Structure formats: C-alpha cells, structure tokens
Amino acid sequence: MKYMEGTRHIPVLLQEAVDLLRVSPGATVVDATLGGGGHTRELLRRVLPGGRVIAFDADRDAIERFRERAQSDTMLKQALADGSLMLEHKNYASVGEALEQLGIGSVDAMLADLGFSSDQIEAGERGFSFLQSGPLDMRLDQETELTAEKIVNTFSPEDIERILREYGDERESRRIARAIGAAREEQPITTTDALRTIIEHAYPKSKRYRMKIHPATKTFQALRIAVNQEFERLDAFLAAAIERLKQGGRLAVITFHSGEDGLVKRRFKEQARGCVCPPEFPLCRCGRTPRIRILTKKPLLPSEQEIRDNPRSRSAKLRGIEKL
Numbered sequence: 001m002k003y004m005e006g007t008r009h010i011p012v013l014l015q016e017a018v019d020l021l022r023v024s025p026g027a028t029v030v031d032a033t034l035g036g037g038g039h040t041r042e043l044l045r046r047v048l049p050g051g052r053v054i055a056f057d058a059d060r061d062a063i064e065r066f067r068e069r070a071q072s073d074t075m076l077k078q079a080l081a082d083g084s085l086m087l088e089h090k091n092y093a094s095v096g097e098a099l100e101q102l103g104i105g106s107v108d109a110m111l112a113d114l115g116f117s118s119d120q121i122e123a124g125e126r127g128f129s130f131l132q133s134g135p136l137d138m139r140l141d142q143e144t145e146l147t148a149e150k151i152v153n154t155f156s157p158e159d160i161e162r163i164l165r166e167y168g169d170e171r172e173s174r175r176i177a178r179a180i181g182a183a184r185e186e187q188p189i190t191t192t193d194a195l196r197t198i199i200e201h202a203y204p205k206s207k208r209y210r211m212k213i214h215p216a217t218k219t220f221q222a223l224r225i226a227v228n229q230e231f232e233r234l235d236a237f238l239a240a241a242i243e244r245l246k247q248g249g250r251l252a253v254i255t256f257h258s259g260e261d262g263l264v265k266r267r268f269k270e271q272a273r274g275c276v277c278p279p280e281f282p283l284c285r286c287g288r289t290p291r292i293r294i295l296t297k298k299p300l301l302p303s304e305q306e307i308r309d310n311p312r313s314r315s316a317k318l319r320g321i322e323k324l
Helices: 016-019 038-049 060-070 074-082 092-101 148-154 157-168 173-186 192-202 217-227 230-244 257-273 304-311
Strands: 028-031 052-056 085-088 107-113 245-255 290-296 317-323
Touching: 016 038, 016 107, 016 245, 016 317, 038 052, 038 074, 038 107, 052 092, 060 074, 060 085, 060 148, 060 290, 074 085, 085 257, 092 107, 092 230, 092 317, 107 192, 107 230, 157 173, 157 217, 173 192, 192 217, 217 230, 230 245, 230 257, 245 257, 257 317
Parallel strands: 028 052, 028 107, 052 085, 107 245
Antiparallel strands: 245 317, 290 317
C-alpha cells in the first residue's frame, strides 16, 4: 500500500480503519484530520471514480505540505484539480457547519485520527515535543491565542496541577506544578528545553530510574491537550459526525490517549442505547431508540508488526459505529 511521499508520518491502523468504513466508488467521505495525508489518500483511492473526499485540518501548515506533496502524485493532483478532493482549513469540531457551507447535507463515512503527525511532532518550532528544541507553543491552529508558554507562565499552580492530573494522568502533578511556579519567578519559561529541565529536576530520582518513559512525557501531553481543547472539540465532533452521517453511514475514530478513548466509548454507548425508562415502567414512555450500532465491541489495536514498524502506533485504538 502506497504512503504519502515526502512526509515522515506513517498512517496508523490504515487498512483496519478504511476497511471498517466500507467505502466504495461514488461515496462521499470526510477525513476529519488530514495530518500527513495517508488516510486521505487511501480513502480517495477507494471512492474513485465518482466519489469525493473532504479533508479537514486545523493546521494550515499540514494542508500546505499536503498540497505540495500532491503535485508529485498523479491521483491526488487530478483530484484536487477536479474537486473530488477538497481541503478545508477548519478544526474538525466544526465539521457540521463546514459541510453545511459546502452544500453537503450528509456523507457516507467519516474518519478521525486523533494523533498528531510526525511532521508536527518533529518540527521544533511548534513546541510539541520535549525531544526537540523550540518555543513553548503547542498550538495545532496557529491562529488561536492560547499557548503552552501562556499556561506555564500565567496559570496558577493549582490550575497547572489540575491540567497535568486530568489530561496527563501525571501522579507527580503537584510537585511539577510547584516547580514550574518557582522557576517562573526567576525568569519566564519560554522553551521546550527549559520546561523539560524543570520537570527532570522536579521528578523524584527514585521514580525516574524505574520509568519506561521520560518524566516530561505526560506533562507535555497534558499541556498540548489543554492548549488545543482536545477533549471539548472531540465531544463536539462526535455529536456533529453522527448527525451528518447518512443512514448506514459509518464513523471510525482512532485515539492515542485513555481519556480520548474513554470519551469516544461513552458517547458511542450513549448513542447506541434505546429506552432509558426506569425498569419498573411496564411500557416505554421515553420513546428513545438507538441512533447507532457499535461495530467494535472492543477497540481494534495495531498488530505487532505495525508496532515494530511504527512505534508511535503502540497506543492507538480504533472504534467504529454505523448509523441506524
């Protein structure tokens, strides 16, 4: 299977996700998270001729990189020219309004890959990774205002602790938050290197030596989630996606974080539930019927081979539903 050339990003659970969506020529499909473009390309290949893919991304740089790479790909270049592939610089949370503006009422399938692409992570100037030197930015959409630098320098230690605990499941959230508070009194924390060093010094040495991940991993993850309001936007996307699916249409979501996966699982279960009347009612009075059918009782996981080929896929989980 061909991946996008000119990108470091390898699409995760590609075959499984596209197979789950069961798209065919003539279908209208949304890739809610363009990223490196691997899922988009495979979806387009399956809906042509006669179909179309609308790909969204909040990161304008990701869209421009994709456009450039598409010029050396005959299928993508032609699809962009004839409108069978449309690129939209919008956060996936606004997919409902965006489709309305495009005059598209409903679609046959949607896919959302919630992971950040390798192109984004490895770009030091974006500030996503503690492994790359750069400013403490972490914005997916560069046109928004909140940055990781603003959080670590202006939020109260209590709020920083809550962010690290709730979004990063960081057990040393209080210790790290206090260390950040003390460090910023000396000088502002403006770079990934500075924040990484603060976390390393704050972490108990007895724990550091036993850890399989770097002490800064969960803090950087939590800050990224907070900066981009990832949980709130995921919730909005799930509601809009189900609403916009045709009857029999399918939605697939790939998560990389337990909080994301838990949210997707809960929302799918709620939408798949029928009557919510108390058990003692002899007859249903609520009139509620299931809106979706869950296709994955348990999430689909990467194979051992995929994890060996792409270690970043190790935490991925794929869940899917079909609209009734």
